[in-house]
Structure formats: C-alpha cells, structure tokens
Amino acid sequence: xxxxxxxxxxxxxxxxxxxxxxxxxxxxxxxxxxxxxxxxxxxxxxxxxxxxxxxxxxxxxxxxxxxxxxxxxxxxxxxxxxxxxxxxxxxxxxxxxxxxxxxxxxxxxxxxxxxxxxxxxxxxxxxxxxxxxxxxxxxxxxxxxxxxxxxxxxxxxxxxxxxxxxxxxxxxxxxxxxxxxxxxxxxxxxxxxxxxxxxxxxxxxxxxxxxxxxxxxxxxxxxxxxxxxxxxxxxxxxxxxxxxxxxxxxxxxxxxxxxxxxxxxxxxxxxxxxxxxxxxxxxxxxxxxxxxxxxxxxxxxxxxxxxxxxxxxxxxxxxxxxxxxxxxxxxxxxxxxxxxxxxxxxxxxxxxxxxxxxxxxxxxxxxxxxxxxxxxxxxxxxxxxxxxxxxxxxxxxxxxxxxxxxxxxxxxxxxxxxxxxxxxxxxxxx
Amino acid sequence: xxxxxxxxxxxxxxxxxxxxxxxxxxxxxxxxxxxxxxxxxxxxxxxxxxxxxxxxxxxxxxxxxxxxxxxxxxxxxxxxxxxxxxxxxxxxxxxxxxxxxxxxxxxxxxxxxxxxxxxxxxxxxxxxxxxxxxxxxxxxxxxxxxxxxxxxxxxxxxxxxxxxxxxxxxxxxxxxxxxxxxxxxxxxxxxxxxxxxxxxxxxxxxxxxxxxxxxxxxxxxxxxxxxxxxxxxxxxxxxxxxxxxxxxxxxxxxxxxxxxxxxxxxxxxxxxxxxxxxxxxxxxxxxxxxxxxxxxxxxxxxxxxxxxxxxxxxxx
Numbered sequence: 001x002x003x004x005x006x007x008x009x010x011x012x013x014x015x016x017x018x019x020x021x022x023x024x025x026x027x028x029x030x031x032x033x034x035x036x037x038x039x040x041x042x043x044x045x046x047x048x049x050x051x052x053x054x055x056x057x058x059x060x061x062x063x064x065x066x067x068x069x070x071x072x073x074x075x076x077x078x079x080x081x082x083x084x085x086x087x088x089x090x091x092x093x094x095x096x097x098x099x100x101x102x103x104x105x106x107x108x109x110x111x112x113x114x115x116x117x118x119x120x121x122x123x124x125x126x127x128x129x130x131x132x133x134x135x136x137x138x139x140x141x142x143x144x145x146x147x148x149x150x151x152x153x154x155x156x157x158x159x160x161x162x163x164x165x166x167x168x169x170x171x172x173x174x175x176x177x178x179x180x181x182x183x184x185x186x187x188x189x190x191x192x193x194x195x196x197x198x199x200x201x202x203x204x205x206x207x208x209x210x211x212x213x214x215x216x217x218x219x220x221x222x223x224x225x226x227x228x229x230x231x232x233x234x235x236x237x238x239x240x241x242x243x244x245x246x247x248x249x250x251x252x253x254x255x256x257x258x259x260x261x262x263x264x265x266x267x268x269x270x271x272x273x274x275x276x277x278x279x280x281x282x283x284x285x286x287x288x289x290x291x292x293x294x295x296x297x298x299x300x301x302x303x304x305x306x307x308x309x310x311x312x313x314x315x316x317x318x319x320x321x322x323x324x325x326x327x328x329x330x331x332x333x334x335x336x337x338x339x340x341x342x343x344x345x346x347x348x349x350x351x352x353x354x355x356x357x358x359x360x361x362x363x364x365x366x367x368x369x370x371x372x373x374x375x376x377x378x379x380x381x382x383x384x385x386x387x388x389x390x391x392x393x394x395x396x397x398x399x400x401x402x403x404x405x406x407x408x409x410x411x412x413x414x415x416x417x418x419x420x421x422x423x424x425x426x427x428x429x430x
Numbered sequence: 431x432x433x434x435x436x437x438x439x440x441x442x443x444x445x446x447x448x449x450x451x452x453x454x455x456x457x458x459x460x461x462x463x464x465x466x467x468x469x470x471x472x473x474x475x476x477x478x479x480x481x482x483x484x485x486x487x488x489x490x491x492x493x494x495x496x497x498x499x500x501x502x503x504x505x506x507x508x509x510x511x512x513x514x515x516x517x518x519x520x521x522x523x524x525x526x527x528x529x530x531x532x533x534x535x536x537x538x539x540x541x542x543x544x545x546x547x548x549x550x551x552x553x554x555x556x557x558x559x560x561x562x563x564x565x566x567x568x569x570x571x572x573x574x575x576x577x578x579x580x581x582x583x584x585x586x587x588x589x590x591x592x593x594x595x596x597x598x599x600x601x602x603x604x605x606x607x608x609x610x611x612x613x614x615x616x617x618x619x620x621x622x623x624x625x626x627x628x629x630x631x632x633x634x635x636x637x638x639x640x641x642x643x644x645x646x647x648x649x650x651x652x653x654x655x656x657x658x659x660x661x662x663x664x665x666x667x668x669x670x671x672x673x674x675x676x677x678x679x680x681x682x683x684x685x686x687x688x689x690x691x692x693x694x695x696x697x698x699x700x701x702x703x704x705x706x707x708x709x710x711x712x713x714x715x716x717x718x719x720x721x722x723x724x725x726x727x728x729x730x731x732x733x734x735x736x737x738x739x740x741x742x743x744x745x746x
Contacts, residue, residue: 034556036668038564174716200716204668206659207447207675209440209590210706210718216588217433217707230668233566237662241576242588263568263664267576301492304565 024068025061025325025337027052027318028093030084030103033301035075036204037229039259040310042301044099045071047314049300050293054285055322057292062325065335076229078102085110094325094342095119097317101177104137109422112136117343119324121317122147122253122276126180127414129376131347132426134415138346140320140377141276141366144252145410146402148181148224150381151250151274152188153400155222164193169220171211171227171235174200178226181252183414185224187406194221205231212238225251225273232260240267247272253381256393257309261386269388272396274381277316277365279393281307285315285360309393316365324349347372366399372429379407436587437703443593445699446600447662450655451676452683452691453603454648459685460624461644462532464543468551470673472520472649474665475558477656479519481567481665483512489561509571513653520649521642523554528642536637555670564667569660596658603654604688607647616643624686674719678726684736693737694726701725 029048032041052069061067070091072084081103085096095117098104104124111118112135119138120128126145128137142150156163170185172178182198189196197218199211205227212235215223223244225235232255239249247270251260256273286307293299294306305311328345329335337345349370356364366380383397419426451473458466466472486506488494494501507515531546574591581587611617622630623640631637656665659672683694702718702725710717735741 033564034559034667035564036666036671038559039566039666042564198715200714202716202719204671206663206668206672207444207718209444210703210710213433213437213440213588213703213707214711216436230566230663230666233666234663237575241590243577243582259566263566263666265568265570297498303495 024066026068026092026094027321028088028096029069029071030074030081030098031071032074032076037076040229043305043308043310044314046300046305047311048318051315051318053293053298054289058288062322063329063335076100078106082106094337094339095321105176108137116339117346127411129411130415131373131375132429133419133424136343138375140370141368142379142381143376144180145184145407146379147252147274147381148184149403149407150400151224154383166194167220168194169197169199169215169223171199171223171225173227173231174202181226201231204229205234208234208238212242216242223249225255227255233263236264236268236271246270266388268386271386272383275384276381277312279309283361283364323351432587437707438700439589441700441703442696443597445695446597448675448679448698449692449695450600450658451672452679452695454651455676455680456688456691457648458644461620462641463540467547468554470670471551471554472652473656474669475554476516476520476653477660477665478558478562480512480516481569482562483507483515485567487562492563516653520653521646524642524645524649527645528638532641567665569665571657573661678722681726682729682736684738687738690736690738698722
C-alpha cells in the first residue's frame with residue numbers, strides 16, 4: 001500500500017513538473033527608505049510597490065503571471081545602488097529603475113552589457129533619449145533638458161513672450177543630477193537673451209544662507225531649482241525669508257512634492273514646479289487600490305503616502321513597466337519574459353489616452369509612444385502651484401512641449417560624443 | 431555696504447547655529463575625553479522625538495502596521511508636555527548609553543571610545559527611523575521666522591528672526607551652563623572630573639554618575655540644537671549631518687572650551703559666508719562647506735590647541 005502511495009505521489013510530482021511553471025516577473029526596486037533622502041524615496045517606493053500589489057491581487061499579475069517586486073536599499077548612495085544592481089540582477093530582474101541620476105550613470109554600461117533595460121523616468125543621463133546610441137536605456141516621458149526648456153517656455157509666457165534682458169538663476173544640487181539642466185539653460189539663454197546665474201548647493205543642502213544672499217544681491221527675475229531632499233525644503237523657506245516672489249520660483253520635477261513644501265508651512269504658498277503627471281487621488285484606479293491593497297492591509301509602508309506627488313510617480317513608473325511587460329509578451333508570444341524581451345517591450349511601448357482610461361488613469365499623465373530612436377518620450381510637462389491653505393498642488397498650466405529644436409540638437413551632440421568615447425556604433429532605426 | 435553688513439550678520443548668526451551643535455561635543459569631551467561622533471545623531475533623535483510627540487505619531491508605527499497592530503493611538507502632545515518628555519527620553523538614553531556602552535570601556539584608549547560612539551550613531555539613527563519613521567516632520571515650537579521686518583524695510587538688510595532667536599537661546603544656554611558648572615555641587619564635580627579623572631575618583635566622585643549627567647546635559651543641548659535646525663528645515667535624517675558643520679568650529683575653538691565653541695562658530699560662520707559670496711562666484715561656488723575646514727586647518731598651523739583649547743605638553 002505504502003509503495004502504491006509513493007509511486008502515485010512520484011507520478012504526480014513528475015506530471016506537475018512536466019508542465020513548466022511560469023516564473024514570476026521580477027521587478028527590482030532600488031529604493032531608499034533610509035538616510036537623508038528617505039522622505040522622497042519612501043513615497044515613490046510605496047507607489048511602485050502598491051501598483052504591483054494591485055496587479056497581483058486584482059488581476060493575478062500581468063497576463064496571469066505574478067510580479068515579484070524585490071526592494072533593495074540604496075540610501076541614494078551610488079555605490080550601494082551598484083551593489084543592489086549586482087545582487088539582484090541574478091534573480092531574473094527584468095528592468096531597473098534606479099531613482100538616482102548618479103546610480104543611473106553607473107548602471108548604463110553595466111546594464112547595457114548585461115542586456116537589462118533601465119528606465120530612468122525623467123532623470124538620469126538626458127542624452128540616453130537617443131535610442132540609437134543607448135538601446136537599453138529609456139528616460140521617457142521627458143528628460144531634464146525637456147523640463148528645463150519647458151520651465152523657460154512657461155516663464156516666457158508669464159513675461160508676455162520674451163525673457164530678453166531678464167535674469168534667471170539656477171539653484172542646483174551640486175551633483176551629477178543637479179548639473180544636468182545647465183547646458184540646456186545656457187543654450188536657451190543664448191537663444192532668448194536672458195542671463196543665467198548658477199548657484200550650486202552642496203549635499204545635503206541644510207545650510208543655504210549664502211546662496212540666498214546671492215539671490216538677494218542679484219535679484220533674478222526667476223529662480224529655477226534643481227534640488228532633492230532637504231535642499232528643497234530649506235530653499236523654499238529661505239526664498240520666502242528673503243521675500244522672493246514665490247510664483248517666480250519654479251522647481252524641476254524632483255523639487256515639487258508635498259514633502260518639499262509642507263515643512264515650510266504657509267510661506268511656501270505660490271511655489272511652482274513642473275510635473276509630468278497629475279496630482280491627487282481622484283482617479284478610478286484609487287478605488288481598486290483601496291479595495292485590493294489598502295483595505296486588505298497590503299499597502300507598502302504605512303499606507304500614508306497614497307495620492308502624493310511622488311507616490312503617483314512611483315505608480316506611473318510601475319504602470320509603464322507593466323505595460324512594457326505586456327507589450328513584450330505580445331511581441332514574443334510568451335509570458336516567460338527575459339530582460340532583452342522586456343527591452344523590446346519598452347521600445348514598442350504605446351500607452352495612449354485610451355489605454356490610460358482602461359487602466360483607471362484617465363488624464364493621469366502624458367500619452368507615451370516609444371520608438372527605436374526616441375527613448376525620451378514626448379517631453380511634455382505641466383506647471384503645478386502649491387496652495388498652502390488647502391495643502392495641495394493645483395495645476396496651473398496645460399501640458400507644455402519642450403523646445404525640441406534646442407533639446408534634440410543637444411541630445412544628438414552629447415550622445416554622439418558618448419558613442420565616440422565608448423566606441424559605440426549607433427544602430428540604424430527604421 | 432549694506433550687503434557686506436548683511437553677509438557678516440548672517441554669518442554670525444549661522445555661526446551660532448553651528449556653535450549650538452559644537453557645544454554638545456565640548457561638554458562630553460571636557461568631562462570624559464570622548465569625541466562623541468554621535469552628537470549629530472543625538473540632535474536628530476531629540477528633535478525627532480519632540481516633533482513626533484507634537485504631531486501625535488505613534489512610536490514604532492510601521493512595525494505595528496506590519497504586525498497588524500493598531501498604529502494610530504498616540505494623541506497629539508502639547509509642547510509644554512512634549513519638551514519635558516523629550517528631556518526625560520534624553521536622560522533615559524544617557525542611562526542606557528552609560529549602562530550598555532561606556533561602562534565596559536572605562537580606561538580604554540580614546541580611539542576605542544570614539545569607535546564606540548560611531549557605532550552608537552548608527553544604532554541611534556536606526557532606532558530613530560524604526561521609532562518615528564523617515565518622513566519629514568514639521569516642527570513648530572513658536573519660534574519667529576522670516577526676515578526681521580524693521581531691518582529689512584528700513585535698511586534693506588536681511589536678518590533671519592529664527593537665527594536671532596537661536597542666538598538668544600545660545601546665550602541663555604551658555605550662561606546657564608556656566609552657572610551650573612560654577613555654583614552647583616554637580617557642576618563642581620563635573621569640573622573636577624574634567625581637570626583630573628584620578629583625583630576626582632580619589633575624593634569619591636562617581637565616574638559613572640558623572641558620565642550619565644554629562645550625556646544627559648549633552649542630550650539637552652542636542653535637543654536645543656535639533657529644535658533650532660529642525661524648525662529651519664523640518665526634522666529629517668539629514669539633520670544628523672549638521673555635526674559636519676560643528677567639526678571646523680571645534681578645531682578652531684578647541685575641544686574643551688565652551689567660549690571657544692561659541693567664538694569658533696562665529697568665526698567659521700562669517701568666514702564661510704564671506705568666502706562663498708565674494709570668492710565663490712570666481713571659482714564655481716559651493717565652497718562654504720570645505721572653506722570652513724580650510725579656515726580651521728589654517729588656524730591650527732598657528733594655534734594647534736584651538737582658540738581656547740588646553741595646551742597639552744607631554745614630555746617623554
């Protein structure tokens with residue numbers, strides 16, 4: 001009898017083994033929930049994780065294949081970020097979202113050699129938008145240079161169409177990230193006749209008195225900020241303290257979250273920043289998140305970040321990754337994805353308004369269509385303004401397009417220089 | 431001219447903020463010859479506790495959430511209760527540090543004690559994160575903020591009200607510490623230990639008690655410094671890095687002198703602001719952080735013990 005049971009069990013095991021089980025889709029999250037930049041890292045990581053939880057709980061994953069979100073703590077430290085990449089790539093990681101320009105720069109050659117796609121969504125190396133040189137890197141829906149040019153366009157609109165003779169100051173995080181928009185702003189200064197003043201702030205930016213005394217002395221017409229972490233909060237307070245008009249103070253899209261303005265209190269009222277997605281939680285997807293994630297006690301972190309700017313951004317990153325995976329499955333006719341397949345999915349990604357509607361995200365962000373040559377997306381951005389009384393962001397502009405003439409030329413110039421330095425022959429895109 | 435005055439005033443007031451952090455280092459070093467690497471984290475921990483109590487954050491909220499336990503039961507604590515509770519927490523912390531770290535390191539080399547405080551810094555930072563979370567916590571303790579209106583409107587000179595408040599608080603703190611060390615029994619015992627450990631022990635002063643008292647006072651000073659810096663930027667983990675601002679102050683002012691910490695702070699504050707504003711634009715800017723160290727190191731060439739530090743002459 002025992003023998004019969006054993007044989008039956010063995011047969012069952014073999015039979016089950018004969019049908020290969022689909023492996024989970026591994027989506028690593030290089031997050032930072034500790035250290036000086038944690039207040040920004042946490043909501044993004046929560047939004048990213050909650051979107052995967054929603055897909056797993058509501059739909060059984062992507063096309064029936066569960067998603068495994070593995071978090072690795074980088075503390076926004078480049079070295080730790082690279083270690084995270086090395087320690088997680090062996091787990092079948094399909095795509096990386098480093099959430100750090102410094103880490104992205106380090107991972108570009110590594111991930112390219114390993115054939116794993118990187119999606120540095122609105123950050124990282126701007127010229128990676130050129131897909132002919134950077135086949136594995138995607139930075140849609142817009143680049144730093146797009147953002148800088150959109151801010152200048154918006155300022156021009158505010159000034160009746162011209163910035164000629166005006167003074168623009170850039171207060172920036174003195175790092176690879178903070179320095180990214182300088183070239184574009186310099187080029188645009190030549191084109192539009194404004195003078196540019198550069199004011200670097202060293203990490204972490206807790207003390208900025210000297211920077212803002214310079215702003216007081218030079219009295220720029222607009223101050224643009226490329227900050228991250230505590231630098232943003234201190235800058236907003238200092239600007240208010242010197243009575244700089246807050247509606248002429250415009251942050252990049254990594255300087256426009258609730259966590260940047262709330263500590264400043266009422267004085268942050270009127271501060272503006274660019275964004276590439278909508279704000280708040282007035283989208284149908286949030287009722288599903290409530291039902292399948294929050295009420296089920298499966299929210300990442302303590303669940304308090306839902307609807308915030310960076311939470312929504314984390315969700316957007318996961319949404320595009322999920323759609324890229326879906327696209328990859330269609331292209332390759334399999335649900336068992338590999339990183340190169342995922343790359344193909346990213347490159348053929350087309351999330352239009354209709355698809356955003358289906359996802360419960362109508363009007364949430366810009367429609368994105370990635371091509372072989374253009375990995376940077378449409379390069380659109382809107383301006384949001386902080387309402388300190390209501391403690392919420394109000395969108396005060398339509399989506400504005402970047403100055404493609406200037407930005408595209410810079411992208412080609414920089415990416416070709418990179419290709420030359422690294423002996424890369426740009427691929428042909430039909 | 432008004433710009434120069436503004437720069438000097440801002441530098442002096444920023445220097446006071448650095449001095450507040452430096453004071454904690456000096457107190458501990460004076461009494462125990464320990465360079466307390468964890469002083470910046472003590473500032474963070476104290477400010478985190480105060481802000482979290484005032485916001486009604488439940489301690490270990492995320493852990494409780496993970497365990498499926500209620501994590502929203504903490505009431506909002508008014509400031510007049512939150513401050514004494516935070517002071518008690520800092521005193522409790524001093525007990526714990528003495529009991530579990532320092533007690534076992536008596537008579538060890540200073541470098542061992544220094545290494546222990548590095549470990550302590552990481553443990554405290556992790557504990558702060560676990561207890562109160564990593565989000566930015568606004569801290570409003572009723573301190574004035576923004577430009578001093580009459581200076582701004584009349585003379586077009588910008589001076590931050592918060593920093594003036596910090597200067598007043600620092601003055602009161604230094605006077606209180608001086609009176610405490612001059613006129614109280616415990617203060618005299620502290621001075622005796624600072625002068626000569628062995629002699630103090632021989633007359634019956636308990637080194638362990640002294641260490642607890644000194645770490646408690648340093649914890650209180652950390653609370654004051656953390657509150658001032660937290661009111662400026664919100665309480666967040668980058669606050670622990672303000673210790674880096676205190677180091678050049680200590681090098682310049684000496685590790686054993688309270689007036690040195692104050693004067694050192696003022697010199698560093700003014701020096702770095704003048705350098706940033708007048709030399710920075712010619713060499714790319716963002717020089718104030720490293721310039722403070724250049725200034726301090728240049729000073730060391732002339733006076734190795736710092737402004738008011740004790741000159742140590744060891745004959746071999």
